[in-house]
Amino acid sequence: MKQFVVLSARPHVRIQGPSTEVQRAARAVAGSAMFVTVWLLGLSLVRPPRASMVAAASGMLVFVEGCGWLISSVIYPWGPRDDAWRFLAHSGANPWVIAAGAGLIVLAGGSTFLRHIRPDPVAETAPPKAAAARA
Numbered sequence: 403m404k405q406f407v408v409l410s411a412r413p414h415v416r417i418q419g420p421s422t423e424v425q426r427a428a429r430a431v432a433g434s435a436m437f438v439t440v441w442l443l444g445l446s447l448v449r450p451p452r453a454s455m456v457a458a459a460s461g462m463l464v465f466v467e468g469c470g471w472l473i474s475s476v477i478y479p480w481g482p483r484d485d486a487w488r489f490l491a492h493s494g495a496n497p498w499v500i501a502a503g504a505g506l507i508v509l510a511g512g513s514t515f516l517r518h519i520r521p522d523p524v525a526e527t528a529p530p531k532a533a534a535a536r537a
Contacts, residue, residue: 405472430489461514475501
């Protein structure tokens with residue numbers, strides 16, 4: 403490992419030396435897999451009332467990450483040489499299969515975000531405390 407940067411606008415790990423195609427493909431997918439893992443852990447471990455904020459924030463991150471993979475898979479081999487491009491180049495996977503998987507992740511992350519970001523319908527219909535006290 404040559405470089406490990408976490409606190410940056412573009413966190414990354416740079417590894418040099420010989421590696422196999424499978425190792426290169428695994429490195430390309432590792433960062434995005436971390437987002438999905440944190441999202442799943444957040445959904446399964448955090449309980450209300452903090453669950454809504456964790457689910458909404460992690461769902462949005464997964465949605466954005468999945469959009470990048472979806473778009474990159476659809477336009478492969480053209481487009482930017484990002485993680486999805488490197489994964490497809492090293493793994494030999496079918497870009498449409500990866501796009502379908504990314505599409506499912508986009509739908510799941512987006513629906514998690516939307517389900518947990520909506521205001522509480524009970525709180526909206528409840529009368530204000532001051533109005534209830536006067537009545």
